[in-house]
Amino acid sequence: MTAxxxxxxxxxxxxxxxxxxxxxxxxxxxxxIAIVVGLVIASGLTFVGLRVPRLYPPISWFSGILYTIPSxxxxxxxxxxxxxxxxxxEIGLVSYTLLILIRNIAAGIHSVPVEVRDAxxxxxxxxxxxxxxxxxxxxxxxxxxxxxxxTITTIGLVTVTALIGQGGFxxxxxxxxxxxxxxxxxxxxxxxxxxxxxxxxxLVLMQRTLTPWTRIG
Amino acid sequence: MSFHIDNTPSRVIVYGISLEIPxxxxxxxxxxxxxxxxxxLKLINGMLLPTNGEVLxxxxxxxxxxxxxxxxxxxxxxxxxxxFPHFTVAENVALIPTLENWDAARTAARVxxxxxxxxxxxxxxxxxxxRELSGGQRxxxxxxxxxxxxxxxxxxxxxxxxxxxxxRERLQNEFLSLQxxxxxxxxxxxxxxxxxxxxxxxIAIMRAGKLVQYAPPQELLARPADDFxxxxxxxxxxxxxxxxxTVGGVELDPPVDPSRLDGAPVLRPSTNLxxxxxxxxxxxxxxxxxxxxxxxxxxxxxSTIGKMLRSGTDG
Numbered sequence: 001m002t003a004x005x006x007x008x009x010x011x012x013x014x015x016x017x018x019x020x021x022x023x024x025x026x027x028x029x030x031x032x033i034a035i036v037v038g039l040v041i042a043s044g045l046t047f048v049g050l051r052v053p054r055l056y057p058p059i060s061w062f063s064g065i066l067y068t069i070p071s072x073x074x075x076x077x078x079x080x081x082x083x084x085x086x087x088x089x090e091i092g093l094v095s096y097t098l099l100i101l102i103r104n105i106a107a108g109i110h111s112v113p114v115e116v117r118d119a120x121x122x123x124x125x126x127x128x129x130x131x132x133x134x135x136x137x138x139x140x141x142x143x144x145x146x147x148x149x150x151t152i153t154t155i156g157l158v159t160v161t162a163l164i165g166q167g168g169f170x171x172x173x174x175x176x177x178x179x180x181x182x183x184x185x186x187x188x189x190x191x192x193x194x195x196x197x198x199x200x201x202x203l204v205l206m207q208r209t210l211t212p213w214t215r216i217g
Numbered sequence: 218m219s220f221h222i223d224n225t226p227s228r229v230i231v232y233g234i235s236l237e238i239p240x241x242x243x244x245x246x247x248x249x250x251x252x253x254x255x256x257x258l259k260l261i262n263g264m265l266l267p268t269n270g271e272v273l274x275x276x277x278x279x280x281x282x283x284x285x286x287x288x289x290x291x292x293x294x295x296x297x298x299x300x301f302p303h304f305t306v307a308e309n310v311a312l313i314p315t316l317e318n319w320d321a322a323r324t325a326a327r328v329x330x331x332x333x334x335x336x337x338x339x340x341x342x343x344x345x346x347x348r349e350l351s352g353g354q355r356x357x358x359x360x361x362x363x364x365x366x367x368x369x370x371x372x373x374x375x376x377x378x379x380x381x382x383x384x385r386e387r388l389q390n391e392f393l394s395l396q397x398x399x400x401x402x403x404x405x406x407x408x409x410x411x412x413x414x415x416x417x418x419x420i421a422i423m424r425a426g427k428l429v430q431y432a433p434p435q436e437l438l439a440r441p442a443d444d445f446x447x448x449x450x451x452x453x454x455x456x457x458x459x460x461x462x463t464v465g466g467v468e469l470d471p472p473v474d475p476s477r478l479d480g481a482p483v484l485r486p487s488t489n490l491x492x493x494x495x496x497x498x499x500x501x502x503x504x505x506x507x508x509x510x511x512x513x514x515x516x517x518x519x520s521t522i523g524k525m526l527r528s529g530t531d532g
């Protein structure tokens with residue numbers, strides 16, 4: 001930081017409101033794409049794993065390996081192939097959601113009480129009806145817990161994708177570092193945290209609406 | 218009919234079972250846990266298929282039935298009710314009608330009818346969720362759900378096992394009157410001998426996957442097939458038998474001048490012999506006056522009851 005410079009220059013914020021709004025939207029977009037694509041892939045893999053139990057350990061293992069790769073290393077490996085693109089960013093972001101989502105979808109389905117599944121089968125539910133009308137709705141609470149963790153992780157991780165020309169709030173953080181200028185750095189960091197808190201609150205509300213049976217009334 | 222796991226005869230679950238269940242009767246499967254009772258139930262609704270032999274439902278093998286069709290025609294009640302926690306009481310009861318695409322008005326009417334049948338006020342309970350109910354109420358909803366599509370056959374797997382004795386007795390009594398008015402064939406699993414005697418038209422005692430004895434409760438108590446059954450029905454089986462007999466079914470001594478029997482208990486033809494015995498033993502006269510309405514029909518003595526007990530047994 002330059003000596004004598006205030007920590008936050010409010011005039012800079014005032015002249016950059018449009019850009020802040022744009023980066024917020026970008027951050028949100030990167031996150032939503034990652035979570036939606038992650039959910040689709042994770043659901044597919046989990047249902048394969050549940051139907052063919054032999055395949056679940058390798059699926060879980062694979063998603064675990066993906067999760068342990070450092071994000072910077074992953075992006076530098078991908079850039080020569082997919083360039084400084086949204087695709088590169090999303091491949092990384094989606095990879096990091098898979099472990100949490102797969103584990104929580106599987107745990108959610110397993111949490112359905114045996115007698116409930118037994119009753120459904122004994123009363124003539126088809127396997128498909130058991131999955132869609134019994135197992136999925138009852139697993140929703142645990143699945144949502146996974147979505148919340150994955151969302152918060154992803155929002156933090158999106159800032160890193162600024163290094164490959166994407167990145168939402170990460171753009172401000174990078175700008176601050178390059179210019180030795182604290183205002184955009186703080187805006188980027190606070191923006192990312194605020195977005196995580198708001199997104200988490202929105203997901204809690206969404207879960208309560210979708211699973212009314214988990215509360216009395 | 219037999220059922221093995223993985224076709225290994227060493228892991229036989231139920232073996233050499235042959236039973237015929239008359240229409241409209243209640244068959245109780247009685248045995249300790251692990252004796253194959255639940256397996257037998259699952260063989261009936263096709264959740265399991267026999268390794269050898271066959272299970273015929275309405276003359277047709279369960280292997281030949283479409284399993285979904287078969288199960289939707291058989292009511293299924295299990296311990297802890299197995300209600301769907303994310304459905305309201307009304308939605309739970311409406312399960313089979315919904316699966317069978319009944320129109321909304323007919324389904325709603327049936328749900329209301331069923332809830333009333335099991336003694337739950339639809340206005341109070343229809344919109345609750347299972348977790349807002351007591352154990353006994355949940356069990357009632359389970360029965361209502363199984364009855365909703367008027368199945369000719371009901372399978373009940375320890376349905377009253379998880380409720381306290383007072384509620385259990387009330388549910389048993391309600392079950393009895395329901396079963397009689399609805400005319401359904403019921404296969405009822407329990408490990409409780411008293412429940413079996415109370416509810417069963419016939420009792421099948423299972424042990425380690427085999428059928429040990431298949432008889433009406435009276436006969437089971439009077440002539441246990443072997444030591445295992447005798448032990449299972451208990452050393453008080455004589456008293457249990459008395460509970461199944463009524464004063465009206467006994468040959469009484471002719472009426473005696475009532476003034477000579479001062480303090481003798483008054484018995485009704487509908488009183489069971491166990492209660493009659495208790496009343497007689499606690500009075501000084503040791504006999505009971507039997508009255509049908511106001512009519513004095515005769516006298517019941519201890520020796521008559523003793524004769525009653527001896528006549529049923531071989532020994």
